[in-house]
Every structure is written in structure tokens, then in C-alpha cells.
Amino acid sequence: MDFALSPEVDRLRREIRAFVAEEILPLEADPSSYDEHENIRFDLVRDLQAKAKAAGLWSLQMPKHRGGQGLPVVGMAACYEEMGRSIFGPICFNSAAPDDGNMMVLEKVGTDAQKERWLQPIVDGAVRSSFVMTEPHPGGGSDPGMIGTFAEKRGDRWVVEGRKWYITGAGIAQHFILIARTNPDRADTRKHLSAFLFDRDQPGWRIERRIPIMGPEEHGGHCELIFDGLEIPDENRLMEVGDGLKLTQIRLGTARLTHCMRWLGMAKRALEIATAYVQEREGFGVRLSERESVQGLLGHAAMQIEIGRLLTMRAAAKLDSGDFARKEVSMAKVQVADTLQQAVDTAIQLCGARGYSKDTPLEWMYRYARQARLVDGASEVHRMVLSRFLMAEGQDFFAWDGEG
Incomplete structure (x- = not known):
């Protein structure tokens, strides 16, 4: 390789x-x-x-x-x-x-x-955008089959009723991609969703609230949206009717991986801050960097970051080949999300009170990092996906590229 x-x-x-x-x-x-x-x-x-x-x-x-x-x-x-x-x-x-x-x-x-x-x-860069999918209970979260927001075809337009929440960036977005149910048959879990485009200035929807969160917020926040008669021309439908789940899979594969790419940079930065500190800070006549316990923490975190990088590059290469790379993306997502939180936690521990303070960005990173195990599919869901692949493929789960 x-x-x-x-x-x-x-x-x-x-x-x-x-x-x-x-x-x-x-x-x-x-x-x-x-x-x-x-x-x-x-x-x-x-x-x-x-x-x-x-x-x-x-x-x-x-x-x-x-x-x-x-x-x-x-x-x-x-x-x-x-x-x-x-x-x-x-x-x-x-x-x-x-x-x-x-x-x-x-x-x-x-x-x-x-x-x-x-x-x-x-x-x-003239406008920002948002992806409108997640819903409160009993609607769809990790399971898109539960999506309840409904788009009904009336002539050449679709009329949308429903509720979404934790929609990132909605507060400043101008262009939106909406995932809604278009098939009332809830037994059909493959072709029940469709995707649509709408503009902020269209009537028939509103931002109910910007939801407060634990960590620093994205621009535009994470918002709750209400749809009460939004009309979308059929020309603003993406792909075919019933292709909403397919579009979601196309989008989320690469999007999940770009999260991993950015998180790896943040994890590396956390170790960069910690390494600089332990190389200059002394205690009891010894630099912290010379203590075996400190070396063990740094070495383990660095190894986990490198594992995450390799998994991310593996998934990236599969995506470039035209593969959906569902297994590879899920593995990278779980590994890097865990690694980010671990790396930042390690850096705070080694920097002591300085790491916990706002004198470095570590406390910002720590609060931000907790969302990594939730966004774009909780880690438990990705492990479930991997288990399903393993059960279906057996030893082929571990096949080399081109094998057989």
C-alpha cells in the first residue's frame, strides 16, 4: 500500500x-x-x-x-x-x-x-445550507424508517407537514435539503422517503427555537423546525420519488468521513498543546515529559490517532473507487470519535489546571468532542451496522480488496 x-x-x-x-x-x-x-x-x-x-x-x-x-x-x-x-x-x-x-x-x-x-x-460562499432530517420522538433519528414528516403531492407541488429538530446551521441557512416521507405505507422501508430543496424565504415553515447545547455551537446553531404547509415545486425534488433514503446514504457516507478528517486534526492539536507543556513543565526536579506515566498517556493517544488516520484513509480510498464503504466509514467514525475525546481528555490531564482553564482551547475542544459519538449516527448504531455485515459476510468481512 x-x-x-x-x-x-x-x-x-x-x-x-x-x-x-x-x-x-x-x-x-x-x-x-x-x-x-x-x-x-x-x-x-x-x-x-x-x-x-x-x-x-x-x-x-x-x-x-x-x-x-x-x-x-x-x-x-x-x-x-x-x-x-x-x-x-x-x-x-x-x-x-x-x-x-x-x-x-x-x-x-x-x-x-x-x-x-x-x-x-x-x-x-454566498449562502449557507442545512440538511433537514432528524426528528423528535416518535419520528426518525438513527432509524430513517421512523420519519414522520410527510410531503403530499398536490398537482405539481408537494405540501409538507411535520417537525424536525437538531438541524445544524438552520439559523443562518438559506438553502435546505429536506428528507420527508412521501409513501404513507410504513411497511415500505426502502422507497418511503423523498428529498426536496427549499429556500429560507418560502412560507409554510418556521424555526421554533435554537436548541441550547452543552458545547460550542456551529454557526446557525441546532434548531427545531415546524412545517405547516410548506409548498415545494416538483422541480425542486432531488432524484426520483422514493429515493430519499438512497440520497441520504450517498450524502452521509462521505459527510461522516469528513467529520473524522476534521476531528483527527483537532485530536492532533490537543496532543500538540499537551506535548509542548510537558516538555517545559517540571515537578520534583523532573520534566513531566520524562515521567513514564506521562509517556504512556501520550504514546497511547498518538497510536489511537494513527489508527484513526489509517481507517479514515482506507474508507476514503474505497469511496474514491465508487464503493459506498459503509463498513469502512462506520469503523472510522467509531474509532475517531472515541479517539478525539480521549486525546483531548489526555491533554487536559497533562496540562492540569491550565488545560481546564480557558488559557488554551482544550476545554472548548472537550465540550465539542462529546458530540462526536452522537452526530451522524451514534457509535452504538455503527457497531450494529458492523455486526450485521459480519453476520452476513462471515470471513468475507475481512477480505482483501480484489480477493476472489
Whole structure:
């Protein structure tokens, strides 16, 4: 196996690393850079985005004819990891969730007219977007078969009634991808959902509330939405009627993996902070870095990060080959989510009171990291998916590529 990056990908990776160090980390260290939700102020985002565009580091995941860099998923993995070194990083390059996942799925499945109307403004950074799927009980969460929001066909329009929640970025999004039930037969769990596009300015829906959360919030928060007669023209339906689950699988595979890419960058940054501290801090006449207990903590965390990187690259290569890579993405998602929390916890432990304070971004990372085991499928769900594959495939679960 060859893990060497292509010259083009490695150039972009190094340029992103330098951009993060020179342009973003100084802002991260300034308390005035944060908004009321503990994210980077949006006026600063706009300035950094303009610089990233000028540097040719914009929308790496999009084709060059759309203004992106046309990277394969493997290339994205290396570059997203560098963005994730800063807690402010990914949005500055237009590579943050949920926009990056929305852009990728629209590029794959949208019609030319849909791409021009709904995708290109997101790629250009003119608007933000949101993916509207999760519902409160008894609706769909990890199980899309339970989705209750219903879209009824009336002439050439679909009328939507229902409720969604924890919709990331909805507070500032202009373009939305909505997953709704279009088949009243709940026994049909494969073709019961459809996907639609709608605009913030359309009537018939509202944001009920921005849901307070434990950690720092994404721009636009995590919102509860009410649909009470939203009308969507049939031309704004994505794919065919009943293809909503298929679209979701297309989107979430790569989107889950981009989370892993960014989280690996954050986990590495946590160890970077801890390593610098233990190399200078002394106790009882010995540097902390010379203590075997400290070395064990750092070594284990570094090993877990590298395992996560290998699983992420494995899944990225499978996606680039055209495979859905469901097993590989699930393995990466579980490993990296656990690793992020462990790495940040280790860094706080080694930095002591300094790590627990706001003198470093570690406490920010710690609160943020807890969501990793929940978003885009709880770890328990991904382990269940892996178990099902194992039961169905037996020893073929472990097959080499091309075997047989």
C-alpha cells in the first residue's frame, strides 16, 4: 500500500497548514474573536474566506469548474486534517459541515438546473445550507424508517407537514435539503422517503427555537423546525420519488468521513498543546515529559490517532473507487470519535489546571468532542451496522480488496 500523497495534494496540504498557522491560530487565541455562541465571529469568517479564495484553497471538495480544487476523498482527508488543527479552521475554507456534505451530494445527484440554482451559491460562499432530517420522538433519528414528516403531492407541488429538530446551521441557512416521507405505507422501508430543496424565504415553515447545547455551537446553531404547509415545486425534488433514503446514504457516507478528517486534526492539536507543556513543565526536579506515566498517556493517544488516520484513509480510498464503504466509514467514525475525546481528555490531564482553564482551547475542544459519538449516527448504531455485515459476510468481512 502506498500512502504517499500526490504532489498537488501535498502542496495544498502544506499551504493550508501555513494558512492556519499564520491567519487563523492568532485569531483563535484572541477572546474578542468569539461570538456569543463560542464560535468565530462571522465578520472575521468573511475576511478569512476571502483570503482563502485568493490563495486557491477554497472548496477543495468541489470540481474546478465550480471554483473548487477537485480533490479526491483521499486528498480531502489530508487537507481537512490540516484545517482541523484550528477550532476555527474548516469554515474558513468552505469545508465545514453541513455545507460540505450538501455540496457533495448536490454535485452527485442534482440536475444541471438544480446545481445552478441551489449548489453554486453554496460553493461560492454566498449562502449557507442545512440538511433537514432528524426528528423528535416518535419520528426518525438513527432509524430513517421512523420519519414522520410527510410531503403530499398536490398537482405539481408537494405540501409538507411535520417537525424536525437538531438541524445544524438552520439559523443562518438559506438553502435546505429536506428528507420527508412521501409513501404513507410504513411497511415500505426502502422507497418511503423523498428529498426536496427549499429556500429560507418560502412560507409554510418556521424555526421554533435554537436548541441550547452543552458545547460550542456551529454557526446557525441546532434548531427545531415546524412545517405547516410548506409548498415545494416538483422541480425542486432531488432524484426520483422514493429515493430519499438512497440520497441520504450517498450524502452521509462521505459527510461522516469528513467529520473524522476534521476531528483527527483537532485530536492532533490537543496532543500538540499537551506535548509542548510537558516538555517545559517540571515537578520534583523532573520534566513531566520524562515521567513514564506521562509517556504512556501520550504514546497511547498518538497510536489511537494513527489508527484513526489509517481507517479514515482506507474508507476514503474505497469511496474514491465508487464503493459506498459503509463498513469502512462506520469503523472510522467509531474509532475517531472515541479517539478525539480521549486525546483531548489526555491533554487536559497533562496540562492540569491550565488545560481546564480557558488559557488554551482544550476545554472548548472537550465540550465539542462529546458530540462526536452522537452526530451522524451514534457509535452504538455503527457497531450494529458492523455486526450485521459480519453476520452476513462471515470471513468475507475481512477480505482483501480484489480477493476472489
